[in-house]
Amino acid sequence: MWSSEHLDLDAYLAHLGYEGDRTPTLETLRALQRAHVLTVRWDTLDSFLYRQVRLDVPSVQDKLIRRSRGGYCYEHVVLFAAALEKLGFRFTAVSGRVQLGADSANPRPATHAMLIVDLDGTRWLNDIGFGDSPLEPIELVDGGRSQADPWPYLLHWQDITHGSPGWAVHHRRDDSKGPEGWVVRQVFTETPQYPVDYAVGNHFVATHDRSPFVTxxxxxxxxxxxxxxxxxxxxxxxxxxxxxxxxxxxxxxxxxxxxxxxxxxxxxxxxxxxxxxxxxxxxxxxxxxxxxx
Known part of the structure; x- marks a missing residue:
């Protein structure tokens, strides 16, 4: 589904500096997420300059790996999904709504791409495309946390947009104003997304006059x-x-x-x-x- 047959896995892993095990385990997922977040660049230059961002694996691989340019969440997730698929992981793609600075009563579009990875009956949120992303997967349970670095992340099952239940990703910064310093960063449901859904969201983000990545x-x-x-x-x-x-x-x-x-x-x-x-x-x-x- 994620066109992994077009991915040069060896080139991707070499770009990450990853030489570890390739079996689909939690240890492998953790190592890959950390390496990807710290290595693969993040920018919106193509939206700003050209109003065009391609999501096919050959284009994303050429841009992010061979040319060492940056991309945003859709590009990162398409690349990472192709790698996970080729390595034998089982996962579901989802979309989230970024909340930072937004009024939850007037939600932003669901244009943030993420993956939920299934491992031995446990599910893990893989959020590698935010730019400011956690360095490790977060277990998809109420109260799930990532504390792999000085900036922690927290998952809660709660009311999200218009009182509907769903997941909220909280993060904490030194200047955060929320309770105990936690601020809701994005919210999402577990509705599966497919490459065609990401193509629709990406078109808005890359081309619409009101997209912040265009302006x-x-x-x-x-x-x-x-x-x-x-x-x-x-x-x-x-x-x-x-x-x-x-x-x-x-x-x-x-x-x-x-x-x-x-x-x-x-x-x-x-x-x-x-x-x-x-x-x-x-x-x-x-x-x-x-x-x-």
Whole structure:
């Protein structure tokens, strides 16, 4: 189903630096998730520059592995699903709604891709495409936790959008305002999703005028003790137990920043296009509002 016959598994695992066992066990899944989150890059540049993101395995593999560019959740999950399928794992794809900054009474579209992996009667949430993703699977039980790094994650079965029951992924940051520092990051149900469903969601995310990935570039890099984002021209670095550091960069600085901090290298033509688009975006944001009459 996930076109694993088109995946060069050896090349993917080599990119991750993974040399471990290939049997479909929890230990293998844990090692693969950690390696994928820390190695495969995350960006929305294709949506911002071209309004086109391909989800076929050869295209995703070429982009994320051979060219070491970044992608967002649909691309990451398509690649990871093909690898799991080829390794013999059993799993179900699902879609979630990102809640950060959203009013649950007016939910965002379900455009976040995830997998639920079945292992010996136990199910594990595999969320490798968020950018700021857990470094290990989370057992799909009420109260399931990931504490593999300084930023913990928590699962709860609760009322989600419009009072319907479902799963909520909570995360905790040093500046979180929720109870005990927990904030709902995304919610989801267990309704199975298929490649065609992801193609529909991806079309909205990559092309729609109201998609945040179309209106500005967003880049993330997750480390074991550091998390960097570039939101348009605002670069933010977070470290556990430290104050968040934020600075604004100029459009001409972005290609080098992508290479130095995010591990994403653009070719000269693409770098020039990116700088040009960022200058346009910056000029629109700085344009004064018209005087009311």
């Amino acid at each position: 500005r570039p967003y880049i993330q890099r997750r480390g074991t003790d550091r998390y960097d984002t570039l939101d348009a021209l605002v670069w933010t670095t977070e470290r556990p137990g430290r104050d968040r550091v934020t600075e604004t960069v100029g459009p001409h600085e972005v290609p080098k920043l992508l290479d130095d901090v995010f591990g994403i290298r653009t070719d000269p033509e693409e770098a020039s296009l990116l700088v040009s688009r960022l200058r346009e975006l910056d000029s629109v944001r700085l344009r004064p509002e018209p005087t009311p009459r």
